[in-house]
Amino acid sequence: MKTKHFLLCAVCVIFFSLTSCFPTQKFSRTLSFVDFSSYTKDGFFLTELESVPFDYTTIGTMSVSETSGVDKEYVQEAKEATGFKKYEDGIYGSPSKKTDKHWRSANFYSCLDALVEEAKFAGGDGIVKLKMGFGFNKEGKWDGSLNVSGMVIKRK
Numbered sequence: 001m002k003t004k005h006f007l008l009c010a011v012c013v014i015f016f017s018l019t020s021c022f023p024t025q026k027f028s029r030t031l032s033f034v035d036f037s038s039y040t041k042d043g044f045f046l047t048e049l050e051s052v053p054f055d056y057t058t059i060g061t062m063s064v065s066e067t068s069g070v071d072k073e074y075v076q077e078a079k080e081a082t083g084f085k086k087y088e089d090g091i092y093g094s095p096s097k098k099t100d101k102h103w104r105s106a107n108f109y110s111c112l113d114a115l116v117e118e119a120k121f122a123g124g125d126g127i128v129k130l131k132m133g134f135g136f137n138k139e140g141k142w143d144g145s146l147n148v149s150g151m152v153i154k155r156k
Helices: 002-019 037-041 108-121
Strands: 056-067 078-081 084-087 126-136 142-155
Touching: 056 108, 056 126, 108 126, 108 142
Parallel strands: none
Antiparallel strands: 056 142, 078 084, 126 142
16 A cells, blocks of 8 residues: 555656646737838838739839847947936837847838838839748747848839
8 A cells, every 4th residue: 555655656746747847838929010101101102912903013022131139330329217228229128138239129110111222222112012020040939030021113
């Protein structure tokens, strides 16, 4: 009887110690919103759709990719917060390198700004099939990069 009781206790201890070693996925929610109104006010057309209600000429496909990191030419504005200087980008908050004022976080607005600027330089006045996404490494984890791409068009 003592052997069975000891064996049962040993199995329970092993079971509970093994199950506590497995990582538990925590709930999280991410919301992304990119406002196109500043571009459309200037007459630039942006859509994620492929079909549009007007004729256009295709100029080409463009893509922009940004990766968060140190950029010595970039200096964030210092903000006073609780007695010390804190650097923030206004979109993602404090960078992971909090003390480095040259840390630049990738964001969809700067990717889109670059894409629109280059599209205009190429003679375009719109982008269709716009895609915005996150970059992932081989393990499937976000690598700190953002990707924006689309087909540059000129309306007829």
